[in-house]
Amino acid sequence: MTFKPALIAVDAGSTDPGPYYLGTGEPLAPRIAVERELEQLLTAVVAEGIPLVVGSCGGSGRNDQVAWTVEIVRDLAHEHGWHFRMATIEAEIPIETVLAALPILEGYDAGPATHMGKILECGAFCADPFGMDVILGTLDEQGFTLEPGSLGRRCTVATVAGHSLYERENPYIQAGPGGYVDMTGTQFIQVDERRVRVTGTRFMREEPYRVKLEGVRPSGYRTVSVAGVRCPTMIERIEPILADVRKRMNAYFAGCEAFNLLFHLYGKDAVMGPLGRKINCLPHELGLVTEVIAPTQELAHGICHITTGTLLHYSYEGQKNNAGNLAFLHSPSEIDAGPTYVFSLYHLMEVGNSRALFPMHLEEV
Amino acid sequence: MSVKTLRELAQIVRSKNAKPFRLTFDVVFSDPLTYERVKAAKVLTREKIAELYGVTVDEIISVHEFDPGLAIKFTLRRRIPQGHPGDSDIYGCQQHAPLLDVQVPWT
Numbered sequence: 001m002t003f004k005p006a007l008i009a010v011d012a013g014s015t016d017p018g019p020y021y022l023g024t025g026e027p028l029a030p031r032i033a034v035e036r037e038l039e040q041l042l043t044a045v046v047a048e049g050i051p052l053v054v055g056s057c058g059g060s061g062r063n064d065q066v067a068w069t070v071e072i073v074r075d076l077a078h079e080h081g082w083h084f085r086m087a088t089i090e091a092e093i094p095i096e097t098v099l100a101a102l103p104i105l106e107g108y109d110a111g112p113a114t115h116m117g118k119i120l121e122c123g124a125f126c127a128d129p130f131g132m133d134v135i136l137g138t139l140d141e142q143g144f145t146l147e148p149g150s151l152g153r154r155c156t157v158a159t160v161a162g163h164s165l166y167e168r169e170n171p172y173i174q175a176g177p178g179g180y181v182d183m184t185g186t187q188f189i190q191v192d193e194r195r196v197r198v199t200g201t202r203f204m205r206e207e208p209y210r211v212k213l214e215g216v217r218p219s220g221y222r223t224v225s226v227a228g229v230r231c232p233t234m235i236e237r238i239e240p241i242l243a244d245v246r247k248r249m250n251a252y253f254a255g256c257e258a259f260n261l262l263f264h265l266y267g268k269d270a271v272m273g274p275l276g277r278k279i280n281c282l283p284h285e286l287g288l289v290t291e292v293i294a295p296t297q298e299l300a301h302g303i304c305h306i307t308t309g310t311l312l313h314y315s316y317e318g319q320k321n322n323a324g325n326l327a328f329l330h331s332p333s334e335i336d337a338g339p340t341y342v343f344s345l346y347h348l349m350e351v352g353n354s355r356a357l358f359p360m361h362l363e364e365v
Numbered sequence: 366m367s368v369k370t371l372r373e374l375a376q377i378v379r380s381k382n383a384k385p386f387r388l389t390f391d392v393v394f395s396d397p398l399t400y401e402r403v404k405a406a407k408v409l410t411r412e413k414i415a416e417l418y419g420v421t422v423d424e425i426i427s428v429h430e431f432d433p434g435l436a437i438k439f440t441l442r443r444r445i446p447q448g449h450p451g452d453s454d455i456y457g458c459q460q461h462a463p464l465l466d467v468q469v470p471w472t
Contacts, residue, residue, distance in 0.1 A: 015385055018447055219449075262450060276463065340450075
């Protein structure tokens, strides 16, 4: 707070953890962590009399996650005897827009403001060494200057410019609500050891106004089973064995609703799945995650149980051990993981009146 | 002619989701000289990326040489979108490994 910032802004959301949180409305972070961080942030902004902006509350910014966060804020305010005006905006809205919103409202150029917002949303990720703590952005008429909050970090031209690469396809052009940020003419200057100045970023407005729309849909229920394989006779034949078990399961459950049976072979090609080139070497141990996604939890559980049971007592040529093929990690050996979701929508939508999509509520706390 | 790997030459080699339907890969260097030499060696062309990852050239959305950040960057269409059944890497952050072994002629 020695930097005397004009506002503090944090990003509570991400699509990184997958579609589940937007699908269910379950908060991504545990309540205890959100309480602790909001308490620190509110203590600081209440003392300074500056705004606090929290984007994509609860992980996805769903209305129920916004309400959950608002409830925590009200509780904290009550506990500490704080009074302030709180605005909540319902709908999913990208955080860089939220971070840039106040500066643009105060008349700053949307180019540098939005570019700065895009960098600040990841905190000190644009510093060396990178971290998840704070970064201070100072906006002026021509551009902005970045400085890490922690004295143990520094911003360099490479770390700041390099941030334009992160999690996006095009480092020069980045689409946002109402237009795109053009960084083809952007200049990065090392001001001193810890600060970098950025100028020349332009915001190109587009008509009609478009906003990003994210959507998920339910895709069934999941059951998983975790087991290890140590026997070399099994490891040598694991692929044909799994293929045969899959064939048997398709026959066994032929009359049931469609399901997805997945084997993840950790120690072989589980991590890169369809992308990696196959590497032909035999590990001394394999981790097998059997996963079933089916229209009901009961069916997913049943298929998972029969599949791992078939594999447990599967007999094959060259087998020396007839007591069981899987070292199960747990009892019960199946874990019902609940509903699953998939991203079904992720695009820019044309809107006539952008404000009507994002209703705002004001209250005095 | 001797060679060096990207593991030896680059400061950062990473992969990450670029939204749920794409994977993006960044190879970032710490000094301009190394960056320019790797760039000139053309070790990350569309054809070489396709071979390295076992994908078709059509699945490569873009390849960028980003001079201000001393970085070479490319983006692949995800064969399985993030979190879909069968996805093996929700954050997409462990798909970079083959890049570490890419060899650059170095004399």
